[in-house]
Structure formats: C-alpha cells, structure tokens
Amino acid sequence: MNDQTENPLQAPRGCPVAHQATELTRLYGPEASTDPVGIYERLRKEHGSVAPVLLEGDVPAWLVLGYRDNRRVLDNPRQFSRDARIWRDWAEGRVEETSPLIPMLGWRPDCVSQDGEPHRRLRAAVTDGLQAASARGIRRHATHFANKQIDAFAATGRADLVSDYAEYLPMLVLSRILGLPEAEGRDLVESCAQVLKGGEDALAHNDRIMAILGELAERKRAEPGGDFTTALLGHAAGLDEEEVVSHLRLVLIAAHTTTSNLLARVLQLILTDTARLSGLISGQLNISAVVEEVMWNSPPLAVLPGRFAAGDLELGGHQIQEGDLLVLGLAAGNIDPEIRPDTGVSVQGNQAHLAFSSGPHECPGQSIGQSVIEIAVDVLLHRLPGLTLAVPPDELTSTASTWESRLDSLPVEFPV
Template identity: 85%
Template sequence: MTDQTPNGPDAPGGCPVAHGGTDPARLYGPEAATDPHGIYERLRKEHGSVAPVLLEGDVPAWLVLGYRDNRRVLDNPRQYSRDARIWRDWQAGRVEETSPLVPMLAWRPDCVSQDGEPHRRLRGAVTDGLLAASARGVRRHATHFANQQIDAFADAGQADLVADYAEYLPMLVLTRILGLPAAEGRSLVESCAQVLKGGEGALAHNDRIVHILGELAERRRVEPGSDFTTALLEHPAGLDPDEVVSHLRLVLIAAHTTTSNLLARVLQLVLTDDYRLVGLVSGQLNISAVVEEVMWNAPPLAVLPGRFAATDLELGGHLIKEGDLLVLGLAPGNADPEVRPDPEVSVQGNQSHLAFSAGPHECPGQNIGQSIVEIGVDILLHRLPGLRLAVSPEELSSTASTWESRLDSLPVEFPV
C-alpha cells in the first residue's frame, strides 16, 4: 500500500514541505528522543506557530506549536476532522499498513475517530461507562493497589519509582475498571508502552492488546459484571463488537500511558523540590496544585494525534491543504510565549492547559487519572517517611517518542 513518490514541492496532493529553504524536522530519531523541546523551540523560531515536520517513515505532517492555534484546531472539528479516512497520504498509499503510525493515527470504530453525531453516540457510551466506574470506587482501587505496590519494596530501603510504582499503579486500577485479571493487566504495561513508542514492535503489541480485550468482551457477554466492559456491552447506544473492543483499547492505552507518565512527573517534581515535598507531607500544599503545575510544564502527551484538514485553509500563516495531517503540540502549546511570556510565573489555579486536549474530543476520563495520581503520591509520601532522591536531579534522564517524553527512572531511598 505504499509507493516511492517523494514528498516535496511537487509531491502529489501538496504534502507539507519545507519553508524558508530548510528541511522539515523529524519528530523521531536520536535528536527527538533526547531533546524534543529543543526541536519545538527551533521550529517555533523558524516557522512560527505551525511547522512542517516528518513522522516515522518520513510521513509529512504539520505540528501545531501555538496555544491559540491548537485551540483553533481542537475546537473546530468541521475544519479539522478526526476521521483519518480523509488523510491524503493514506488514501494515496504513501503510508504503509505496517507503519508504526497506524496504531496512533489510523481510523477505528471508536469515538476519537469520528465527528458529529457518530462521535456523540459513542462518546456518550464511554462517558456513561466511566462515570459508573468512577462511582464504584476508583479511589478505593487506587488506594489498594498503591499499598500493594509499596509493600513489594517497603523493606528494601530503595526503589525505582518509575519501574516499581508509576508504570504499574494506573494499569492495576484499570484492570478493576475494565474487568481484567490483575495479572493480565501487568502483562499489558509493556504493550501499551510499545504502541506509544512506535518502531517495529508497535503493530504486534497493538494486535496483542486487541486480542486480550476481545477475549474480555466475549467473557463479559456471557458473564456480565459491574465493570466498564459490561457497561459498553449493555449501553443503549447499541455498540457492535468492534466498537466495544475499540473503546476498551482506547481507554486502556490512553488512560494507562498518560496517567503513568503524569504520576512519574509529579513524583519527580516533588522529590527534586524540598518546598513541595515538605508542603505535601505537612498538608500545607495541595497535591492538586502540584499536578496542575506538571500538566502545564510536562503534559503526559507532548504531541496529540491527529487531525486532518477537511478543506484547504490557512493556519499560522501556512496554507494547509485538504487531507493534510496535523499533530497537536500540547507541550509546546502550553509553553507558547504568547500566552506564557514568563514561564516562571505560577500557573496555580489556571486549568486552561492543553494536557487533556480540548473541544469535543477532550479526555473524558481526566478525573479518574487525576484521582489515581493524587492518591498514588499521597500514600507513597505517608507510607515512606524520609523518602528522598537517591541521585542528583541532574542525573535523571528522559526518553521521548513522537508522542510523549517519559522519565527513564526515579531512584529513591528511605529509612526502613
């Protein structure tokens, strides 16, 4: 499903191309993995609030860097559709079916791939199911699994709060929400990470997730439970089998990867700043304020896929052609100097960040994710008095993919 037509000024369909004589930046590869923010800022200086970029496989796209332009795209689905079936490079066969971009960008029978009435129908089922799950004790599940994870390393006097805690806590809570066995949830952590990471294994891991969730849906058809899966199966919207599995996949991947990343970043901020650590332990500082700060400065998804131009239009001074792919720069949008001229000024109480997207497709499960993070931090700090970073803050490192930047590790030590 691919050809070798180059993307350039004369490429069919008018794909995004270089402006000002420079090649589009790659949002993958060694530089993107180690310094994505450097790429964002360089692109902002060269191109303004919208810039041409290349995704894996040198697939062209527009990266939206400006806060206001991000909102313009997110708030206007008639102009910027979520329906990947209008993606011109896909229609023309310039994106292979085996591309690692497929799990993140291809059309699926889920609410994020639809606009208008189809979106409202499916989104309603998801929202109702998540509300019911939240009412059945997300905070209780988060408390249970946070203590369980801490029990595993509490006597060791040391831990890696990424590998031993943040990577697993959200998934374990999700197993209860979806109706999965906890052991199965643990095995899905790696698959979710690989889908976001991209590369050769992305499609195989995506297929594995779909297979496991398909089996879950079949079990719940025979034996209903008080879980999100059963709620989708029984919803008045009448979801078909593919729609049910697609939404289970959507919730699993989106909720786990974003919440685990957010939890790790909040813990990083707390453990590298004595003021915040002491304030949280003493109760003088509200954990919600710290979470909000991280959502501004290190949103769990740095770049959100994707929107497709429904017609020729102008954005950020650039001509966007019908069928062009746009990816939303949530991290650079939050750092846009037009809305944050002084990044050191406190954002406390300001919830207008882009971390949960915006518009009709704004994340419907954000309250669940925030609850898991807040409980995870609170229990950890009170279970392990004297918790401190085991290395200097400068030694902490991150690895980025196109879509996110994840903390590699967070080694800590504590008295036993």
C-alpha cells in the same frame, strides 16, 4: 521553505512526499528522543506557530506549536477532522498499513476517530461507562494497589518509582475498572508503552492488546459484571463487537500511558523540590496544585495525534491543504511565549492548559486519572516517611518518542 504561500507537505501527484521534504525536521530519531523541547523552540523560530515536520517513516505532517492555533484546531472539527479516512497520504498509498504510525493515527470504529453524530453516540457510551466506574470506588482501588506496589519494596529501603510504582499502579486500577484479571493488566503495561513508542514492534503489540481485549469482551458478554466492559456491552447506543473492543483499547492505552507518565512527573517534581515535599507532608500544599503545574510544564502527551484538514485553509501563516495531517503540540502550546512570556510565573489555579486536549474530543476520564495520582502520592508519602531522591536531580533522564517524553527512572531511598 520560508514562502508561506506554499505547502511543503504537498508533493506533485505520483511523487513520494518524503522525497520532496528531505530538509524537514524529524520528530523521531536521536535528537527528538533527547531534546524534543529544543526542537519545538527551533521550529517556532523558523516557522512560527505551525511547522512542517516528518513523523516516523518520513511521513509528513504539520506540527501545531502555538497555544491559540492548537485551540483553534481542537475546537473546530468541521475544519480539522479526526477522521483519518480523509488523510491524503494514506488514501493515496504513501503510508503503509504496516506503518508504526497506524495504531496512533489510523481510523478505527471508536469515538476518537469520528466527528459529529457518530462521535456523540459513541462518546456517550464511554462517558456513561466511566461515570459508572467512578461511582464504584476508584479511590478505593487506587489505595489498594498503591499499598500493594509499595509492599513489594518497602522493606528494601530503595526503589525506582518509575518501574516499581508509576508504570504499574494506573494499569492495575484500570484492570479493575475494565474487569481484566490483574495478571493480564500487568502484562499489558509493556504493550501499551510500545504502541506509544512506535518502531517495528508497535503493530504487534497493538494486535496483542486487541486480542486480549477481544477475549475480555467475550467473557463479559457471557458473564456480565459491574465493570466498564459490561457497561459498554449493554449501553443503549448499541455498540457492535468491533466498537466495544476498540473503545476498550482506547481507554486502556490512553488512560494508562497518560496517567503513568503524569504520576512519574509529579513524583519527580516533588522529590526535586524540598519545599513542595515538606508542604505536601505538612498539609500546607494540595497535591492537585502540583498536578496542575506538571500538566502545564510536562503534559503526559507532548504531541497529540492527529487532525486532518477538511478543506484548504490558512493556519499560522501557512497554507494547509485538504487532507493534510496535523499533530497537536500540547507541550509546545503550553509554553508558547505569546501566552506565557515567563514560564517561571505560577500557574496555580489556572486550568487552561492543553494537557487533556480541548473541544469535543477532550479527555472524558481526566478526573479518574487525577484521583489515581492524588491517592498514589498520598499513600507513598505516608507509607515511606523520609523518602528522598537517591541521585542528584540533574542525573535524571528522559526518553521521548513522537508522542511523549517519559522519565527513565526515579531512584529513591528511605529508612526501614
């Protein structure tokens, strides 16, 4: 395992890879769900900036831990492709189509799954559609739904800002952007969460999302509107039906899960630090500075799926072979001691974090997510003066999957 000339992910042909790698660290299971950062740090000590790991179902992968190595992978699609059709373990039948990893790693006809000209063609449609949506009042939608969510608990004096606020607000704004009815958007919150969580229900929830979005595309083809779905259907890139639905799924899952997670973490930081809370209320502190800090220390996607080695190469002192799967440790990279020897030092004004990925696949909707969060925090603090955390900060818990670590709850109280 310590011989850096070997590839611990490469099994002899015909031998199940997982059986050759029984000592590899798992990025799923009890320890990974409660102490992912501890796992990252242990792997860094044992293997350096890149480590062999096992994903759900004991599927082997390389976890990229170093900041510079993450940037190298993200910025070089010729060496590290996003096209899962070159994933050796899948191509050779060692990963089943029913694996809960497929919704996150499998190939589909969207811009995230492709590189080069196919990627540019499809990404242009997504970027243009999101820009058009932004021009139609994202902040107005966020303000409306923030108030609507708060109305449901404002008279009670208590709330859980995860389940009552952060989980639903981004989805409601996204529903308006996509042209989905509000009720359907609320129903999709659980399905999006389950796709990220993995497990035996991930595929069923992914199928449910695809069915709902397929029906949405049919409705909008018959009755166009001023929404993202209509923009995709009519874009000059000429997306076919499967491409349209795949991109609706991509935007829905990526935007909702990352924005809801980031909003919960921002609220956690504000409510566990009275100086930040008072600074925001008085106007001396800008919410964007708090969001920036959270993106460094608790990025909404802790691990980004995935890249596939386009050829044999060296990374972080390890020999990576063609077809190997790599997953990007965004959380680990952001606290890499080589670039942040002291994580207590302020990162205000430094936007070089990995939270939105990097390179040609960098998140195209990041400004929308940040707008939703800024509005969500501003409306909450103005609607509920005297808002305080209802439990000691050390009682707040999180649960992680392979891809993210989510705050379980954020109980608060306030005068009525």
